[in-house]
Amino acid sequence: MDDTIRTLLETAAADALPVLRGVRDDQLTAPTPCADYDVQGLLDHLFQVVVNFQALADKRDSDFTAAPERLAADRNERFAVEIAELVRVWGAPGAEEGVTGAMNMPARTVGAMALGDLTVHAWDLARATGQPYEPDPALVRMLAAEFGALAPTARAMGVFGEPVPVGEDATPFDALLAETGRDPGWRPSAGA
Incomplete structure (x- = not known):
């Protein structure tokens, strides 16, 4: 697999779209690993992210501050x-x-952020709704390198939480999730 953002996004989309399609209406109020969002809120947020990262690929400004559309x-x-448009x-x-636009960051870095959002939020939604999800190892390797460099800035901006400790036997994807401030072992509570 080549390491262009487009190819990696195609791979991420192939992994994420089945999870998005698998969310049932009766799960929309379920909690997610993102404490600020239930499933509906996270779907709405992810949709807003996908659309904004399209603008950034075109070197246009984006607006992550607007309230997301309720899907x-x-x-x-x-x-x-x-997502097909994002890949395109x-x-x-x-x-x-x-x-890129108002972010004034290297475009490749911003592309990695789009990949990261799609990949990590797909895991959030899979975990919240009891679906399997395992992103492609090549994608995880690329994101680990990019997120390692981005983490201090992302934490300062409130995008990443503090890293979660994981054992030496953690998978590369578990380590990536932990870098973003997620507990790779998160599960919905029994009453959720």
């Missing part, structure tokens, strides 16, 4: 369309070059 019953189709725009000539 309705057509969410599966809308996610499929918008990150594959456009020059998408990985230069800096």
